[in-house]
Amino acid sequence: MPHHPHPHPRPAPLRRPRRGRLLTAVAAASLAVLSAVTPARAADGQITGLAGKCVDVAAASSANGTAVQLYDCNGTAAQRWSNPGDGTLRALGKCLDVVDRGTADGAAVQLWDCSGGTNQQWVVTSAHDIVNPAANKCLDVRDNNPADGTRLQIWSCSGGANQKWNAPASGGGGTTPSGFVVSEAQFNQMFPNRAPFYTYGGLTAALGAYPAFANTGSDTVRKQEAAAFLANVSHETGGLVYVVEQNTANYPHYCDGSRPYGCPAGQAAYYGRGPLQLSWNFNYKAAGDALGIDLLGNPWLVQNDSAVAWKTGLWYWNTQTGPGTTTPHNAMVGGAGFGQTIRSINGSLECDGKNPAQVQSRVDAYQRFARILGVDPGGNLYC
Incomplete structure (x- = not known):
């Protein structure tokens, strides 16, 4: 805070102190707004999005590294997600995970053992975005492609229909x-x-x-x-x-x-x-x-x-x-x-x-x- 020369001023303003290194700016992303395309309403445990399709674990495999994709909703365990309130989204006993802790546009998502890492943290917003705060990016359907098997990824939040989801409410x-x-x-x-x-x-x-x-x-x-x-x-x-x-x-x-x-x-x-x-x-x-x-x-x-x-x-x-x-x-x-x-x-x-x-x-x-x-x-x- 700067020195004030007068004897009885109001408290001087706070000033960001000089430090040994500059703080890096938090990565920015545009505020995602509700798309004109409203995603289908999610059934219990499902996450639905583009073309009313579901977030799906490929081949219902619980192996680490299994691709997470878009697929016709079928009510199987491969499409049953929980939101336990700790920031994770879980299916088949494992967590939705950004591959190799990536933060760049296009980093794919997969299923992996829950580790508490920031690449497994997700925020389901009231605007129907699913955001990874570490990357400050949204869960996204690659190339806006509604075909079964399209891989999911993270991408800068744009408000597009391929980033809008209905997800289970948090349990905590x-x-x-x-x-x-x-x-x-x-x-x-x-x-x-x-x-x-x-x-x-x-x-x-x-x-x-x-x-x-x-x-x-x-x-x-x-x-x-x-x-x-x-x-x-x-x-x-x-x-x-x-x-x-x-x-x-x-x-x-x-x-x-x-x-x-x-x-x-x-x-x-x-x-x-x-x-x-x-x-x-x-x-x-x-x-x-x-x-x-x-x-x-x-x-x-x-x-x-x-x-x-x-x-x-x-x-x-x-x-x-x-x-x-x-x-x-x-x-x-x-x-x-x-x-x-x-x-x-x-x-x-x-x-x-x-x-x-x-x-x-x-x-x-x-x-x-x-x-x-x-x-x-x-x-x-x-x-």
Whole structure:
């Protein structure tokens, strides 16, 4: 966060800390929309799509590497799929799998032993897409060919009829008792490489501090806000990989000694931590006061307690305008759009053409997370 020369400003905006390496942008894909061709309604366990045909395991073989194809629906076990709520789609006791963990257009799918790999994770969206989040691509009928035996693959999501499916509803996941619109399975799909510190339980435990978050307006608005928050978090932390700022040379710079309370935890104690990389002594003081936690005296709580870390991110999101004119929460529930959340978090360094690559990274993550939640991302994506 930049130093503010005045003695009593509002807390300075969060700033993405400099790190030893640049974070790569999340791969983008166009938001898939409902096709004019409506796929046939699925019977229990079937996944139906192009020309009303079924996702089928070739020759009903459970051997690893068996092709998965399109075929006339026949009610056999080769076409009976389950969605147990852990992100997998299963038939014949094995998982729908992208061959060789491929992420490129045209990577084929097959049946394979369930391993927990990201190439076996699928999101069935309300828009009838089946998305592999690791590749950010959709399950696709090769060459739009409805013939029996056509191999299935992954391809950039286009909204075409050859990517539209009716699939079994999940047997798990759902919302939490708190009512959060992101299930644990969806959270894990968003952050397949996250640090163990960033737990789903820590996030849901923090929600009570700001009950309006992702709980205001229509179901669409609630999901859009959750996706927007988590997309900015993903950008700031490299996909929930970083708990603390990586450039230790910055650590002594975040103490504003002009504040009357000073830096009781030490000159170098207020470096970036948590999902929105809280930094500077005055931000630790303001967040701690709002949350009823002594973060000025014990800033290490933000890197040692997952719920506290998530609360600091929610504090900024719900209460701070930063270099913008509205809080990120109000930007999303008021219809200003995702671009204004970027402005409120890091607009002074990224918006108005200052760093379009960083803005695009945030937008890409938002579009991907919106797809996982099955919601249109809306307009005004850029700042």
